Amino acid sequence: MIDCQYLEPTTVSEACTLLAEHGDDAKVVAGGQSMAILLRNGLIQPSHLISIQHVSGLEDIVASDEGVKIGAKVTLDRLIGIGETHPTLRALDDVINELADQQIRNFATLGGAICEAHPASDITVVLSTLNASVKLASAGGERVVSMCDFVTGAFATAAQSDELLTEVVVPSFDLGSAAAAHRRFVLRAGDYPVVGVGAFVSLDGSGGCQDARIVVGNCSSAPAHAQEAETRLKGHSIVGNNGAIAEAGELAASHVAPSSDPMAPSEYKIDLVNVLTREALAEAVARATG
Amino acid sequence: MNVVGTSAKRIDGIEKVTGSAEFTTDIVLPRMIHAKLKRSPYAHAKILNIDTTKAEQMPGVRAVITAADLPDIRLGILTLDEHLLAHDKTRLVGEPVAAVAADTPEIARAACEQIEVEYEELPPLFDPEEAIRLDPPVVLHEEYEEYEKLLELAEMDERPPNLWQAYRIRHGDIDAAFKKAEDEGGHIIENRYATGYVHTACMEPHGAVAQWSSDGTLTLWAGGQSPYIARDGLAKALDLSPSKVRVIVPFVGGAFGGKLTVKEGAIAAALARKARRPVKIILTRAEDLSATAARTPFIFDIKDAVTKDGILIGRKVTSILWGGGYSGEGILKPIFSTHLYPGSYRLAALWVDSYGVYTNRVSGGALRGYGCAESAWAVETQMDIIARKCDIDAVELRINNLLNEGERTAITMPAHAFSAHECLTKCADAIEWETPSESLEHPWYRGKGIALGNKYSFAPTASSTELKVHEDASCELRTSAVDLGQGAYTILTQIVADEFGIEIDKVKLVTPDTAITPFDHVAGSSRQTFHTGNATRMACDDAKRQIRELAAPKLEAHPDDLEVSGGRISVKGSSKSIEVEDLFVVEMLAGKRPADVEVIGKATWEVSASPHDPNTGQGEEPMAYMGHGAQAAEVEVNVETGQVRIRKFVSAIDVGKAMNPQGVEMQNYGGGCMGIGIALHEDMCFDASGEMTNASLMDYKIPSIIEMPLKEYMESIIVEVPHQHGPYGAKGAGEIVVVPTSPAIGNAIYDAIGVRIWDQPLTPEKVVKAWKEKTASGNGSES
Structure with missing residues (x-):
């Protein structure tokens, strides 16, 4: 039995006021998918649950000059096939289309999945890869934090106890x-x-790599950039260069230290980092050139 | 009316699909309260003191019990080594040490936390090969010699103190066989195999509801496999006369061998007696997975002598069953697993030493295939290795070694209705055995594997049924057979409909309730169709005999000249007939009764068997029947990630007569899915303290539908070779369908990438490791 008070604000500012009031004793619940497991396993014991189910304005997906903005309450189900309408989000399709099952996708929200900060989350990995950022609201105003800085560890984020994640912004890039x-x-x-x-790769006109981001999930407490692999690729030929991609895979694998579970x-996870880095890179290059 | 042999609709289908079927957890009784168990956090510890004061004082708590509240009786299947609540020692993490009944499950759980148990930790013992030593580092049961035992172990000079089972087979001249293989250019092939920790993980967790009536009778509702085993177990545990215990089995959400006994039901009953209120207990998923009996691992060392032409002439096996804190329902596995050593093959010499040992892990239980599914992993992988060594096709090699109808196996099981050859060849045809798998692009490789299997159905055993005929000619079958999802109720209904020539909807079942329904041994060992099916036919005959005798005077004919069908009794060869209803008379208050006595047919079907000599494994016919089946898989293996995809899966099993072909097909598919899970995915993991670390369905990897081959790539083949004693020739189908699965898949992996993985499950990580070792050494040859 979970013994806590259930609060249902209807606006972001009401939610923020409640968060400011109850501080660390309160947790925000949206779809409830992650929350139910965390509560059941006794990982959190909040005295107040602040449901944002009735908070309006957090359910839009909007393309703007900044990029694509996705409201925190957008369910994962609504993100199925998002790459078709917003092609810069195509990598999200790689994740969402296979994520969990229909029942879970129906009630899990994007904001919830990010805030849970599960160390094995694919969502935080892909959003970090896309250089996304999140918007945090509080009674004192708003701030924007990049995904890479937002997840600080296993089940830990940079959000203060009085802040509410309201939006995810995925910046635009040149699809060509x-x-x-x-x-x-x-x-x-x-x-x-x-x-x-x-x-993520961006190419110059001659098959060289202008920029690369490689983010590895579930090998440390938070999504981690494979910096050595990124460095290896930047400024070097990548299109049609399987050697460079293979090296990047090796480099990514040699710099992770996952724990066994x-x-x-651990040894097998390292093998997978190598294989998956290669596959993700090859696919990104194929998409950038296709 | 030919209802037997048709795919009649499941009679429980609508209830289950609409959610109206009542399971144990749905039962609510007036004044009912809820139980939770206080479990040991230690794998091995002395219990110094239990203080329940704080728990008892909590509001809403109605009863708290410890071993001190129970009779000092040890329980077990054949070696009575386990108290209902830990007595002075705890021998596995999760062993119940106390129990609470309270107004809500939450209060009961909170009260459990308030029970203070003082332990003295003892060193735990987890390694079965250490456990079996004559001088083990730890002894689990110091008082073993004093325990009551209903089973004789093989003689030995000195019993290793942690040993609870020893069984030997001594058949033929084993030394001569190995010498012959050596001298005549044959092969000696020796390997070690292991199976993993697997849980039944039924959709419905273990649970029970217990209620006492004022005359001291206990009624227990529990979704188990045998109301009578449960009844006798409860009576023993609570020191009651069996007639004072009534067990009712509601619908069961799967059992697979995991619900043979009702330990938690007995605890609920003890709490109910103390609280003077009905008590419900339902285990959580984590409790169910971590603290109820599992399919614990076997270690097999097999050494085969083979002629250069691929004829198996001698086999030597040493096996250890990695038991847990108590011998539990796994007690017979070291014996019954030996049936696969000869399996369907002729073996001039067989020499087996099979053991079971205590360790401080979860106790060994039954799981679909009881020992055979495990030993098949070793034996049928071995057959594949032999075939490759002798450069003979793996199907041909098996066929060359098969018994003939009428021969006996090396452990005296007669080869009757011997269909191994037919199962094997039909399976091979379906997987296009002669055509090698296509080559794929690296890192993917494709390969095919095949395996044969057997599953005995144990004896001695018995089933009784009663068949009452109503005035509307409908029939009521009273049976203690349990439908666990396998379709028993549908098949028994079909039999009655067939025997009486009536529609299925004119048959009603009275389901297991020991106050009403007669003895049936157990819904286990693939025995309901065979044994309860026979008993049902015989009860139908008995009822029809009574009807003929009642009808004879009315029809002015001899009872032997009458036949009963479709609600009518007619004189053979004449048009004279009356309806069943005409046998009933109207009574004064307008009720109806039969003219003479109630028409209730009764029958008991029994198969006797004498236990084999535990020192030689020889004796008379040891089992009721032997099932045959073959399975083949085509797999796709990714050598970089280790992923194994089942591209195609074929299951060909012999059921003697398919009573309900769709039901057999579902067994083929369902068993295949379970077998694939056991082969590739499922693995209970434990930490250094002996605690299970993946006790949730998120972490314990029962495969999902996505891991299964697509329907068009999953083929069910039904073989029908009638068994002389089976009803309509039928045999059971429930277990054989998981027996060959693991070796078929393992052999396919070898065919694809040339590596063997010896220990189940064949996880991606092991595939990658084996592939790396192979490529590092530059070859994939095997001995």
Whole structure:
């Protein structure tokens, strides 16, 4: 039995006031998918649950000059096939289309999935790869934090106890010369992955790599950039250069130190980082050139 | 009316699909309260003191019990080694040490946390090979010699102190066989295999509701496999006469061997007696997975002597069943698993030493295939290795070694209705065995594998049924057979409809309730169709005999000249007939009764068997029947990620007679899915303290539908070779369908990438490791 008070504000400012009032003792619940597990496992014991179910204005998906803005309450189900309407989000399709199952996608929200900060989350990995940022509202105003800085550890974020995540912004990029992809390996359909890897590349006119982002999931407490691999690629030929991609895979794998768990031993996760980095990169290059 | 042999609709289908079927958890009784268990956090510890004061004082708590509240009786299947609540020692993490009944499950759980147990930790023992030593580092049961035992172990000079089972087979001249293989250019092939920790993980967790009536009778509702085993177990645990215990089995959400006994039901009953209120207990998923009996691992060391032409002439096996804190329902596995060592093959010499040992892990239980599914992993992988060593096709090699109808196996099981050859060849045809798999682009590789399997159905055993005929000619079958999802109720209904020539909807079942329904041994060992089916036919015959005798005077004919069908009794060869209803008379208050006695047919079907000599494994016919089946898989293996996809899966099983072909098909598919899970995915993991670390359905990887081959790539083949004693020739189908699955898949993986993984499950991580080792050493040859 969960013994806590359930509050239902109807606006962002009301929600922020309640958060300011109850501080660390309060938790925000949107779809409830992650919350139910965290509560059941006793990982959190809030005295107040602040439901944002009736808070309006957090459910839009809007394309703007800044990029695509996705409201925190958008369910994962609504993100199925999002890459078709917003092509810069195509890498999100790699994740969402295989994520969990229909029942879970129906009530899980994007904001909830980010704020849970599960170390195996593919969503935080792919959003980091896409250089996304999140908008945090509080009674004192708003601030924007990049995804890479937002997830600070396993089940830990940079959000203050009085802040509410309201929006995710995925910046635009030139679809003619850049693309992202995500690859994951699961032991069973619908599971958290053993390892997930996101890759973003932007190309110059001659098949060289102008910029690269490679983000590895579930090998540390938060999504981690494979900096050595990124450095290896930047400024070098990448299109048609399988050697460079293979090297990037090796570099990414040699710089992770995952812990073993019942799903997989560390050594195997390292093998997967290599394979998935290669596959994600190859796919990103194919998309950027296709 | 031919109803048997048709795919009649499941009679429980609508209830289950609409949610109106009542399971144990749906039962609510007036004044009912809820139980929770206080479990040991230690794998091995002395219990110094239990203080329940704080828990008892909590508002809403109605009863708290410990071992001190229970009779000092040890329980078990054949070796009575386990108290209902830990007595002076706890031997596995999760063993119940106390129990609370309270107004709500939440209060009961909170009260459990207030129970203070003082433990003295003892060193735990987890390694079965250490456990079996004559001088083990730890002894789990110091008082073993004093325990009541209903089973004789093989003689040995000195019993290793943690051993609870020892069984030997001594057949033929084993030394001569190995010498012959050596001298005549044959092969000696020796390997070690292991199976993993697997849980039944039924959709419905274990649970029960207990209620006492004022005359001291206990009624227990529990979704189990045998109301009579449950009844006798409850009576023993609570020191009651069995007639004072009534067990009712509601619908069951799966059992697979995991619901043979009702330990938590007995605890609920003890709480209900103390609280003087009905008590419900439903285990959580985590409790169900971590603290109820599992399919614990086997270690097999197999050494085969084979002629250069691929004829198996001798086999030597040493196996250890990695038991848990108590011998539990796994007690017979070291014996029954030996049936696969000869399996369907002729073996001139067989030499087996099979053991079971205690360790401080979860106790060993039954799971679909009871020992055979495990030993098949070793034996049928071994057959594949032999075939490759002798350079003979794996199907041909098996066929060359098969018994003939009428022969006996090395452990004296007669080869009757021997369909191994037919199962194997039909399976091979369906997977296009002669055509090698296509080559794919690296890192993907494709390969095919095949395996044969057997599943005995144990004896001695018995089933009784009663069949009452009503005035509207409908029939009421009273049975203690349990439908666990396997379709028993539908098949028994079909039999009655067939025997009486009536529509299925004119048959009513009275389901297991020991106050009403007669003895049936257990819904286990693939035995309901065979044994309860026979008993049902016989009860139908008995009822029809009574009807003929009642009708004879009215029809002025001899009872032997009458036949009963479709609600009519007619004189053979004449047009004279009356309706069943005409046998009933109207009574004064306008009720109806039969003219003479109630028409209630009764029958008991029994199969006797004498236990084999535990020192030689020899004796008379040891089992009721032997099932045959073959399965084949085509897999796709990714050597970089280790992923194994089942591209195609074929299951060909012999059921003697398909009573309900769709039901058999579902067994083929369902068993295949379960077998695929066991082969590739499922693995209970434990930390260094002996606690299960993946006790949730998120972390314990039962495969999802996505891991299964597409329907068009999953083929069910039904083989029908009638068994002389089966009803309509039928045999059971429930277990054979998981027996060959693991070796078929393992052999396919070898065919694809040339590596063997010896220990189940064949996880991606092991595939990658084996592939790396192979490529590092530059070859994939095997001995």
